[in-house]
Amino acid sequence: MIKTLLKQALKLHLLRTLDLQFAELLVNDNYHPARFLVTALLSAEVGKGNICLPLSQLTKNMLFKGEYPELSRAIWQAAGKPQNWHSIFKNWSALTSVNQKVAPIILDANSLYLHRLWEYKEQIINFLKSNSIFESFASEQIRAVLDKLFGIDSENCQKIAAAVVLTQKIAIISGGIGTGKTITLVKILMTLISLSKGNLRIQIIAPTVKEATLLKGSLRKILQALSLNSVEQKHFPLEVISLYRLLGVHSETLQPKYHSNNHLHLDVLVINSAFMIDLKMMVNVITALPPQARVVLIGDQYQLIPMKVSSLIGDICYCYAKSGYSHKYALKLSLLTGCKVPIVDSLNNIPIVIQNSICLLYKKHDFNQNTVIEQLARFVNNGKIKKVKSLLNNSFTNIKLRPIINKKDYLVMVEEIAENYKSFLKLIYKKAEIIEIIHAFNHYKVLCIMQEGILGANELNYSIEHKLIDLEFIQPYRFRNPWYQGRPIILTCNCSTLGLFKGDIGITLYNHEGILKVFFLHTNKMIQSISLNHVPMHKTAWAMTIYQSQGLVFNHTALVMPIRFISQLTRELLYTAIISTRNYLTVYSRNSIFYHTLQSPYQRYTGGLESFDKLINS
Template identity: 50%
Template sequence: MSGMTALLAQAAELRLLRPLDVQFAQLLADDDYPARLLLAACLSAEAGDGHVCLPLTQLSRDNLFNGRHAELAHAIWQAAGEPQDWHAEVSDWPALHSHDRAAPIVLSENRLYLHRLWHHEGQVARFFQSQATAQQFASEQVREVLDQLFGIAPDNWQKIAAAVALTQKTAVISGGPGTGKTTTVAKLLAALIRLSGDALRIQLAAPTGKAAARLTESLGKALQKLPVSEAERLRFPAEATTLHRLLGAQPETQRLRYHAGNPLHLDVLVVDEASMVDLGMMANLIAALPPQARVIFLGDRDQLASVEAGAVLGDICRCAEAGYSAARALQLSEITGCAVAGNDEHSAPPVRDSICLLRKSYRFDANSGIGQLASAVNAGDAKAVEAALQAGFSDIARKPLNDAEAYQAMLAEIAAGYQPFLKLISQRADPAEIIAAFGRYQLLCALREGPFGVQGLNQRIEQKLMQLQLIRRPTGGSRWYQGRPVMVTRNDSALGLFNGDIGITLFDDEGLLKVFFPLPDGSIKAVQPSRLPTHDTAWAMTVHKSQGSEFDHTALVMPAQFLPVLTRELIYTAITRARKQLTLYSDENVFRRAVQLRTQRRSGLLERLSGE
């Protein structure tokens, strides 16, 4: 190993690159072309970090590895020949895709892509461009139905959101916690059912089992309050499913039952928690839609982006910053009776007319610390964040983790948080009641490893609970015990379990340990531990894994030292998991720095939506 390959291997040893990135580079170039080796390794690393593309303007000596290990970065840059013109470096590269040669890397404008991600991004961009066309019911009918369901008010953005979705084939509705996304979609579906003479095939879906169960429950509650007839009520979908189940994911393969050649059988699709939908899943979903389908995407654009590549919801919602076109604003004003502003900025992408941003929270009032803190964090306003934390709100608490004593005190508080759940187990309560109790308190972590991460805290929480005799782990090294919560980390469609599903280990009627999982339809499935796909203990879970869930009391633990993974979006997502109570275990400076750091997912979707 010599030259650039050896330098990239050093970077991998320092965890600046993954071994996979170096191997990928070696497949596409060799030490005779050091700049290409560097480019391929960086592109692979970017994809691993969730970016869709590598803008060539971002690649410079000082930007390499985000300024870390500058000496090695400078040596690598020098070995690459201090490139000035990347287009010249790749012009005759066999690994570069062209109109007459399929290859793994694509250069589009000034952005370098893995072919798969370039293809997916193009699919998504073309879909949202083509869907930005009106699908009309008679305006008078729409106005009458919306007035029946929403009433008449000058600034009802839930009503405007429903009007957007009724007059477009595809709509995107984004709003924070408590802004009424579920209420809006319940009334929207009622309007569609009322306006459509034919029986509509409506499907509800979400990225995870937990999110699907929540959508089923919350939509069911919203439906009970609607002024709809029994006949209309029966036309509502009974339950939500996961996107994997919806598309018919095949066990142990990447194959899907539904795709462009075998589209889904539906007329209306509602996708909740759309911020969690990565670029690949979005491309698969839209490929499987039949031509007549209406789609409504619901989500919170300010939450963490998907685990896999892309920030699709965030990119699309950026198009809304231009406001509605003048013609669209007039149409929405006439249909809703609300004052909707518009402008004639002709360069704005047409998809802006398919988006509605809900801004008013009905859950958190002026006395809610959670609401004020979430709003301040989302704005990146350090003074407002500190004011919310210092104001003495009863629903938020910040506790520093500055020594071993504070850490032990935190473990004791976490054990107390889970005690009501464990008490129900000791009382042999019904599994459904036990599962519901587990969802009332949850510890979230920013990291996976270390004493402040999921793995370290799961071990320490187990030790604390054993010490307090709240759980009993068997001798002989088995990890299974009554009360153990587990999270599935790999899809198993044969079992009907998917990544993110949470189950509780309990004795069944025959005295055997089983893991009980709540399903989206409200039923419970008991699975033998030995049959489970890959899984983790879930006393603590990452903030990413908590998306799509809410808890009465949410606790967030952050590491003692600042790390780049600690971002505004991560903290906002954690805060907004809390319904009634939030506890922050964090150093003040670490928290403040995280609020200032925004997540940047590099992609070309916004430019492609704009026709660039």
């Protein structure tokens, strides 16, 4: 009975086939329907990127987030109306407690984990807990170098972050859009090089090759505007590599070359976009670190979490961190920086050693505080519904909320999108320079929540293409050949042999010989052309998902939201879409969907708070 009802949830995409298969592997549903239910739900939460399933979520009203109450009631009835979960778990061979027998599921502090994920979480918590003070440099030297690079302003969170990096083995720097994370990183590295006289082996990494390439370009741009001395110029680490390359992950076995028995050869590891690294890969990095290594983790706790199980570190900043330090450490930082350093009296259930390693950047540097886009991002970030409504009702010309209620609205939206691509396509037929054409395409971008389904990227790409054909902006398909001049594509896999990577965007154009090829613009402004039959796996890119667009910035972003609320709609998703635009934002959505999303922060089940409680009590 319970399996039949859960198959209905499967059809509604509330569960995956894998979730039911996992439950069948561990439980006989005829004898233990409640155990079968909880096993399937735990598997589903892991599939969503959560580390654990809190027992507090196992109620009739919380099932499927209350979206399908009738189905939830029927499932709860079939499960025997469970009340005392500890009693239900008693003598279950598939479940264990901490420091007990090994089993697939572990119960720890009223949360259920897959045993493997629990071990990963414990490793990361223990790593953060092992943080220690580094006294590598004299205080007077630190103060002199920080004053030179950051100035003597008494309020400077970037300068404080640099002091934390100089005095801690582990530092976590988190800041939203425009808080100057990259410039802070550059100055921190200049400080380390200056104080160590270039004797530190420093490596910068990013989760993917694409992000590593983008960061490398940003670093070079910043360095051109700064005055580096000869030591800094010689030793500044300009090479940014991917996480997989750092660990030497084998392309076939996926086993890392560097691990606990073969440490990395470095003294300082900087991980950019660290909160996007999944749990297992973060553990791989931690175990491969040499004992003396400093680690600097940089990210934005308000952006999207990884699609795999999150690394916990970003969740710590998002859920628990406060802007401040223990009284003793704040005094030390104040002496090193000359800044007013905030003191946190109540450490919000975080151990002091972890709280002291967190640096929250808040002062805006890249954005004008008064721009409408920046204000909207900040209000969405903080869930300020009234302020968001006020902003959208002020009739600003560069930010619009367009309703999508019926088919007519949909057709109007597609026509508007096609018109926005008109200038890009005109340049093609004027035979403009390829670099000018590619820049014109990146001027405007349509972002979606999903790849599949109604108002997903696939459907929108189809509609946009056919509208462009109707308007005679592009030529129709010939003999089912998907290629045509002007077709934009986004790569969905890496191809190191071609120097192309997942997320790269190419434009299909005729070359000077009249042959269709796909042209890619690299960060060094070099243009690469690829024959159609050599192009790696890809999708048409008139529209793309928000996940695919991360790290890219456009002059005008059009965000298309679903016609009904789905669990994937979160405040973080909205925030990430907003910060992808420089000047113009158009949101196509029902008002109810938009504001419901604004009120829906991502529910992160990491078990972090429970682990901190145990650390503090012990």
